[in-house]
Amino acid sequence: MPQIFVVNSGSSSIKYQLIDSETEEAVLGGLVERIGEPGSEIADHVAGMKFVLEHLGTDNHIVAVGHRVVQGGSLFDRATLITEEVEAQIEELSALAPLHNPANLLGIRAAKIALPDVPHVAIFDTAFHQTIPAEAYTYAIDAEIAHKYGIRKYGAHGTSHKFVSEETAKFMGRPLEELKIIVLHIGNGGSLSAIDGGVCIETSMGMTPLEGLVMGTRSGDLDPAVLIHLHRQAGLSFDEIDVLLNRRSGLLGMAGNSDMRDVQNASWEGDETALAALAVYRHRIIRYLGAYILHLKGVDAIVFTAGIGENDEELRRLVLEGLEFLGIELDLALNEPRSKKPRYISAENSPVKVLVVPTNEELEIARQTATLLAA
Numbered sequence: 498m499p500q501i502f503v504v505n506s507g508s509s510s511i512k513y514q515l516i517d518s519e520t521e522e523a524v525l526g527g528l529v530e531r532i533g534e535p536g537s538e539i540a541d542h543v544a545g546m547k548f549v550l551e552h553l554g555t556d557n558h559i560v561a562v563g564h565r566v567v568q569g570g571s572l573f574d575r576a577t578l579i580t581e582e583v584e585a586q587i588e589e590l591s592a593l594a595p596l597h598n599p600a601n602l603l604g605i606r607a608a609k610i611a612l613p614d615v616p617h618v619a620i621f622d623t624a625f626h627q628t629i630p631a632e633a634y635t636y637a638i639d640a641e642i643a644h645k646y647g648i649r650k651y652g653a654h655g656t657s658h659k660f661v662s663e664e665t666a667k668f669m670g671r672p673l674e675e676l677k678i679i680v681l682h683i684g685n686g687g688s689l690s691a692i693d694g695g696v697c698i699e700t701s702m703g704m705t706p707l708e709g710l711v712m713g714t715r716s717g718d719l720d721p722a723v724l725i726h727l728h729r730q731a732g733l734s735f736d737e738i739d740v741l742l743n744r745r746s747g748l749l750g751m752a753g754n755s756d757m758r759d760v761q762n763a764s765w766e767g768d769e770t771a772l773a774a775l776a777v778y779r780h781r782i783i784r785y786l787g788a789y790i791l792h793l794k795g796v797d798a799i800v801f802t803a804g805i806g807e808n809d810e811e812l813r814r815l816v817l818e819g820l821e822f823l824g825i826e827l828d829l830a831l832n833e834p835r836s837k838k839p840r841y842i843s844a845e846n847s848p849v850k851v852l853v854v855p856t857n858e859e860l861e862i863a864r865q866t867a868t869l870l871a872a
């Protein structure tokens with residue numbers, strides 16, 4: 498019963514699972530939160546990882562550790578054994594995922610100290626998006642500057658988009674190669690992907706995980722001139738603009754709360770800012786969904802996943818209402834109940850299937866880690 502230890506180290510949290518690689522069951526899992534925050538007992542990631550390992554105990558059969566790394570740039574298109582060189586490359590890529598890579602790296606370093614005798618593998622959020630064609634990943638700026646500074650779309654959440662699209666094909670009982678799928682990964686961070694025959698051709702996150710959808714604390718798309726304006730007219734420094742757009746925008750900026758449940762509760766009580774924020778949030782999703790149906794030249798399955806996608810039936814309904822002319826017809830009764838299993842929420846005769854397919858990034862990381870080591 499070899500086990501893979503999966504670590505998803507975020508800026509202020511470490512999520513972890515111990516997965517039996519034969520049964521694919523999570524034997525153990527948990528979350529350490531509020532790392533480094535005032536009053537927290539967990540001072541840093543080394544302390545956080547120590548706490549995690551105490552929870553793990555010694556009664557385990559860990560043969561490898563799989564680490565989520567958000568940004569792999571153009572360097573990594575697959576699961577990769579973490580050597581010293583790879584660690585340095587992940588560090589260099591931090592500028593392209595400032596909220597995520599530094600935290601991922603802290604997790605890697607702490608886990609390597611605690612578990613020095615097993616291989617550590619990096620699973621990159623960006624890897625699945627490396628198939629996106631140049632016309633989709635290119636920003637229309639000076640080509641030399643773009644090349645010199647690695648400025649292009651890399652996307653994120655790819656591990657989830659890959660897992661969910663494969664689960665969708667399995668659930669539909671059809672070969673992935675035949676399907677045009679749009680995955681809406683909507684959690685605290687959010688992104689859409691257009692997947693043609695298992696190959697990703699478009700995704701909404703950009704050079705960093707700031708582009709695209711409105712998120713918990715991130716603005717998503719805006720006119721780049723807004724940054725210039727904020728600098729020149731409002732006198733904000735670029736560090737301040739970074740904090741504003743990555744950490745104080747999105748639902749938090751518009752409605753004072755980054756958590757979808759709280760924003761929804763406020764909206765049900767008639768809070769105007771919450772209602773307005775939700776309208777912007779939905780509008781942005783629809784903009785991408787429409788575009789991706791055209792990029793794919795049709796769609797077989799529209800799939801909702803992650804915290805909000807899996808649990809927020811109202812959002813799903815409002816995003817898809819009025820799309821019968823495209824062959825997209827939700828079954829409101831199927832859309833209501835919650836479940837941890839993949840399921841259809843479209844009407845039986847809807848030409849386009851709509852599904853909720855729970856994501857499991859940890860399982861996908863464990864699978865890719867095991868596959869790499871078996872090769």
Ligand SMILES: Nc1ncnc2c1ncn2[C@@H]1O[C@H](COP(=O)(O)OP(=O)(O)O)[C@@H](O)[C@H]1O
Pocket residue numbers: 683684685686713755756757758759761803804805808809
């Ligand atoms: N029942 C629900 N209705 C609406 N939103 C929900 C529900 N349950 C969870 N969420 C939302 O899911 C989001 C977190 O999603 P998750 O995928 O766990 O994020 P992350 O992995 O990025 O931390 C939060 O905004 C939370 O409010």
Ligand SMILES: CC(=O)OP(=O)(O)O
Pocket residue numbers: 567597622653654684685686687706
């Ligand atoms: C890339 C990203 O946004 O990840 P998360 O949703 O976990 O913040």
Ligand SMILES: [Mg+2]
Pocket residue numbers: 684685686
């Ligand atoms: Mg997530």
